Amino acid sequence: MNAEVTPIRTAAETALAQSFAQARESLPGDDAVAAQRDAAFDVFAKEGLPHRRVEEWKYTDLRALMRDAKPLAPPPDATAKAVAKTAGARVGDVEARRLVFVDGAFLEELSDISGLENGLTVRSLADALADADPALTNHLGKLAPGSDVAVALNTAFMGDGAVIRIAAGATVERPLHLLFVNSGKPAATFVRSLIVVDAGARAMLIESHEGPAGADYQVNAAVELFVGDAAHVDHVKIVGESADALHVSTLAAAIGARARFNAFTFTAGGAIVRNQLFLNFDGEGTVAAVRGATLINGRQHADTTLVANHIARDCQSREVFKSVLDDEAHGVFQGRIIVRPHAQKTDAKMMTQALLLSERAEADNKPELEIFADDVQCGHGATAGALDDELKFYLMARGIPPAEAEALLIQAFLGEAIEGIEHAGLREALTDQVAAWLKARGGR
Amino acid sequence: MALLEIKNLHVEIDGKEILKGLDLTVNAGEVHAIMGPNGSGKSTLAYVLAGKENYTPTAGEVLFNGKNLFGMQPDERAAAGLFLAFQYPLEIPGVATMTFLRTALNAQRNKRGQAELSTPEFIKKVREVAGKLGIDQDMLRRAVNVGFSGGEKKRNEILQMALLEPRLAVLDETDSGLDIDALKIVADGVNRLRAPDRSFVVITHYQRLLNYIVPDVVHVLSHGRIVKTGGKELALELEARGYAEYQEEAVA
Numbered sequence: 274m275n276a277e278v279t280p281i282r283t284a285a286e287t288a289l290a291q292s293f294a295q296a297r298e299s300l301p302g303d304d305a306v307a308a309q310r311d312a313a314f315d316v317f318a319k320e321g322l323p324h325r326r327v328e329e330w331k332y333t334d335l336r337a338l339m340r341d342a343k344p345l346a347p348p349p350d351a352t353a354k355a356v357a358k359t360a361g362a363r364v365g366d367v368e369a370r371r372l373v374f375v376d377g378a379f380l381e382e383l384s385d386i387s388g389l390e391n392g393l394t395v396r397s398l399a400d401a402l403a404d405a406d407p408a409l410t411n412h413l414g415k416l417a418p419g420s421d422v423a424v425a426l427n428t429a430f431m432g433d434g435a436v437i438r439i440a441a442g443a444t445v446e447r448p449l450h451l452l453f454v455n456s457g458k459p460a461a462t463f464v465r466s467l468i469v470v471d472a473g474a475r476a477m478l479i480e481s482h483e484g485p486a487g488a489d490y491q492v493n494a495a496v497e498l499f500v501g502d503a504a505h506v507d508h509v510k511i512v513g514e515s516a517d518a519l520h521v522s523t524l525a526a527a528i529g530a531r532a533r534f535n536a537f538t539f540t541a542g543g544a545i546v547r548n549q550l551f552l553n554f555d556g557e558g559t560v561a562a563v564r565g566a567t568l569i570n571g572r573q574h575a576d577t578t579l580v581a582n583h584i585a586r587d588c589q590s591r592e593v594f595k596s597v598l599d600d601e602a603h604g605v606f607q608g609r610i611i612v613r614p615h616a617q618k619t620d621a622k623m624m625t626q627a628l629l630l631s632e633r634a635e636a637d638n639k640p641e642l643e644i645f646a647d648d649v650q651c652g653h654g655a656t657a658g659a660l661d662d663e664l665k666f667y668l669m670a671r672g673i674p675p676a677e678a679e680a681l682l683i684q685a686f687l688g689e690a691i692e693g694i695e696h697a698g699l700r701e702a703l704t705d706q707v708a709a710w711l712k713a714r715g716g717r
Numbered sequence: 718m719a720l721l722e723i724k725n726l727h728v729e730i731d732g733k734e735i736l737k738g739l740d741l742t743v744n745a746g747e748v749h750a751i752m753g754p755n756g757s758g759k760s761t762l763a764y765v766l767a768g769k770e771n772y773t774p775t776a777g778e779v780l781f782n783g784k785n786l787f788g789m790q791p792d793e794r795a796a797a798g799l800f801l802a803f804q805y806p807l808e809i810p811g812v813a814t815m816t817f818l819r820t821a822l823n824a825q826r827n828k829r830g831q832a833e834l835s836t837p838e839f840i841k842k843v844r845e846v847a848g849k850l851g852i853d854q855d856m857l858r859r860a861v862n863v864g865f866s867g868g869e870k871k872r873n874e875i876l877q878m879a880l881l882e883p884r885l886a887v888l889d890e891t892d893s894g895l896d897i898d899a900l901k902i903v904a905d906g907v908n909r910l911r912a913p914d915r916s917f918v919v920i921t922h923y924q925r926l927l928n929y930i931v932p933d934v935v936h937v938l939s940h941g942r943i944v945k946t947g948g949k950e951l952a953l954e955l956e957a958r959g960y961a962e963y964q965e966e967a968v969a
Contacts, residue, residue: 662770667807670767671817671877672795672825681820685811685860 286321288342292461293429296345300432301402309414313428316419323422332605332637333576335423338545339519343491345430346376346460353456356485357383360454363481363513365702369450372435376455377462377492379433392443392474398434398465409436412467416497416525418551423521427495430463434494441471441501448477448696453494455484455518461491472501472529477696481511482522483542488515494522502529502556507536509699511706514542516571523549530556530585537694538565538577538594539703541710546575554581554588554616561590564690566703568710570599570630578607581623583616586646592623595690597683598634599714609641612649619649627657628686630679680711719780720745720885720916726777728758728765728941735761737941738777743885746913750927750952751920753938754960759920760804762938763889767801768794782884795821796828798884802874802891809861814873817861818843818880825881846879850906868899875906886910887918892926904929924956939963 293314300310322339323330349357357375372395373383379397386395394408401409417424435451453464470476478498484490492514500506514520520543528534538548550563567575581590596604606625627636640653660682668678687707694700721743728736735758743749753759765772766779768791779786781799789797809817823833834842847857852872862870871891878886891903907917907930919930927935927949935951936943937960944963945951 664807664809666767666769666791667803667809668817668821669791670795670801670803671821672792672828672881673821674792674824674828675790677820677824678792681812681817682809685809688811 283322283336283339285339285342286336289317289426292342292345296430300430301399303405305405305410306402310429313419313425316425317422317429320422329421329578329607332607333545333547333574335521335547338574343459343461345432346378346458346462348378349375349380349456353458354380354383356456357454360483361450361452361481363483363511363702363706364450364479365698365705367448367450367479367696367698367702369448369479371450371452374433374451374453374464376458376460377432377453377464379435390443390445390447392440393445394438396436398436398467399432401436406436408438408469409467412469412497412499414497416499416527416551416553417495417523418525421523421549423493423547423549424495424523424525427463427465427493427523430493431465431495432463434464434466435468436466437468439470439474439476442473443471444475445477448479448699450479450481453480453482453492455488455490455492455515457485457488459489462493464492464494466496468496469499470501470504470506473503474501475505477507479509479511479699481513482520483513484515484518486515487517489517490515491519492521494520496524498524498526500526500528500532500534503531504529505533507695509537509694509696510539510548511703512538512540512542512546512548514546516542516544516573518543519545521547521549523551525551527553527555528559528561531558532556534559534561535693535695536561536563539706540565540567540569540575540577541706543575544573546573548575548577550577550579552579552581554583554590555585557585557587559585559588561588562693563590563592564693565594566687566690566707567594567596567604568687568707569596569602569604570714572601574603574605576605576607578605579609581608581610581621583610583612583619583621586615586617586619588616589620590622592621593690593693594625595687596627596636597630597687598627598636599630601631601633603635603637605637606655607639607641608653609643610651610653612642612644612646612651614645617646617648619646619651621649621651623653625655626686628683629657629659676715680708683711684708718745719743720782721918722780724778726765726779727775728761729773729775730761730771734775735941736765739938739942741936741943743916743918745916747933748911748917748919748930750932750935751918751938752922752924752935752952752955754964755922757938758941759938760889763801763804763887763920766794766799766887767791792824793828795881795883796825800878800881800883800886802871802878802886802888804889804891804893806862806870806874808863808865810863812861814857814859814861815843818877821877822880843880847876849909850876850879851902852876867894868896871895871899871903872906875903879906879910882910884914885916885918887920889920890922891919892921892923900926901929924952927952937963
């Protein structure tokens with residue numbers, strides 16, 4: 274630590290420092306990884322938890338919001354494993370290959386890693402770290418921005434996760450489902466996954482996070498995703514944490530040339546949620562759709578922060594994020610499209626819309642364009658508003674009760690984002706999630 | 718028997734009185750036309766019957782089938798058999814017409830204690846009704862009224878009416894913006910539904926629609942009150958002479 278260090282002040286910051294000091298020796302990995310962890314922890318030690326004066330975290334003051342830092346989760350016991358057995362309902366009937374993580378640890382007995390398709394390899398991060406698998410160490414930390422404190426903490430504490438490789442040209446038909454389950458323990462988990470999809474390969478990735486109702490726990494999850502040239506990758510993340518949980522997660526992706534990339538982030542759970550997406554369009558001619566839907570109520574806080582970095586020319590990206598905010602919920606969307614000098618003919622359009630169902634709900638939208646090329650088509654739009662009373666009246670005048678009328682309008686509002694999901698099963702599963710949320714909301 | 722009884726109805730919008738003691742009785746099976754100049758309160762009457770917010774009744778009462786209409790929410794009025802064909806039908810992006818129709822029909826059936834229609838039953842019924850009204854199946858696949866022409870929107874209102882089979886249908890200037898062919902389709906849709914237990918209140922500025930939907934009773938509405946009532950010949954008189962004399966009469 275150097276002289277400019279910001280003193281660690283909050284209880285959470287102190288607890289994180291203590292956790293690291295205690296766990297440092299026992300965290301998996303060789304000396305090189307240990308050095309990586311130390312360097313990452315130094316970023317945190319220097320910056321502290323991100324707060325409102327850090328521009329990227331302006332609306333999600335983690336230092337104020339995080340009252341404590343939970344101890345690192347112990348390895349799952351029989352009770353914890355039992356909880357995980359019934360998990361995963363949020364993806365509906367989708368026939369996926371499950372990789373199950375309980376309290377942050379990979380659980381082979383609940384996972385399906387037999388009969389892997391040709392070209393697909395799957396390992397746990399803990400194993401790959403333990404034997405310094407070069408497939409891992411060559412890529413780890415290359416994409417996730419080390420200066421981001423959430424990422425830095427993830428790197429410092431990462432215990433387990435998935436290491437997946439899909440060989441060039443391979444098509445993995447069955448979606449891969451990374452299912453992260455908290456067993457109910459008031460603990461912290463730091464999961465890190467590395468997914469490498471080589472040129473021309475096809476994969477569908479689902480990442481879901483959940484925990485039992487009422488459980489107060491903390492999740493810091495990060496995925497580094499390499500999408501090769503002409504590869505086709507879908508990533509769907511479902512944040513279904515307990516309404517008392519803290520969830521911070523990062524998707525950092527590097528996307529090659531002529532690729533197809535679709536990302537969808539669905540947020541319904543968690544007390545405090547921060548979804549970070551850092552996308553680098555490194556190769557020409559790629560087409561990407563980055564979408565999301567957030568449905569929150571009570572005092573939930575959900576922040577989606579996206580950086581779409583167009584480095585290569587001729588790429589198209591579409592960003593559509595919709596949020597439905599009830600009660601005193603607080604939705605945040607920060608989206609930045611950067612077009613680098615060589616990224617001519619970039620076609621990037623971003624739209625974010627918030628639907629406020631209560632006068633006490635709050636939406637903060639911060640779209641930004643940074644364009645350094647001169648021949649591009651870029652745009653962004655942001656709206657926030659209440660349900661249209663005229664439309665509601667029209668529906669009611671046809672006999673539709675008020676709660677149902679609102680539900681129809683909310684579903685229609687989210688439809689534009691959700692209907693873009695290519696996988697029919699997942700599209701239906703998320704539509705059902707929306708319906709369940711609306712049903713729980715009930716009549717007004 | 719009176720299906721709709723409006724007695725001394727006063728209605729305000731934002732503190733401004735629009736209906737000023739309106740009386741109207743519509744018996745089962747009758748078609749009443751309400752004609753009047755712009756600003757006379759025609760649309761206000763339509764909206765207050767349907768239960769639109771901010772249309773505040775300050776005096777008088779409305780009995781629908783013997784029940785106090787103002788004790789019911791808009792959806793309850795619809796389920797009780799009241800239908801308003803909107804002058805400006807709204808576009809609802811993202812809600813498929815079929816979903817809208819099915820939700821409406823089943824919500825009403827639910828409230829009346831009838832079993833919901835299954836999807837095949839519903840589809841059969843919609844196709845049947847749409848076919849009679851000359852409505853393209855393609856229109857049913859689109860979002861409600863989105864990208865519809867003015868005529869298509871009005872036809873969609875008539876489709877909803879035919880499907881929901883109300884006891885009383887209030888048509889608020891359904892003829893506005895329609896060419897003669899569209900007008901005939903709309904009128905034909907209404908005439909098909911005429912029945913001894915079903916009534917219509919046809920609100921219009923022009924007599925033209927009444928050539929096709931022949932009313933039993935014609936009323937002139939001016940400055941928030943019915944100022945004259947007569948037979949179908951009254952509509953022709955109005956067409957020939959205009960509203961000028963009624964405007965003066967109401968002021969006087």
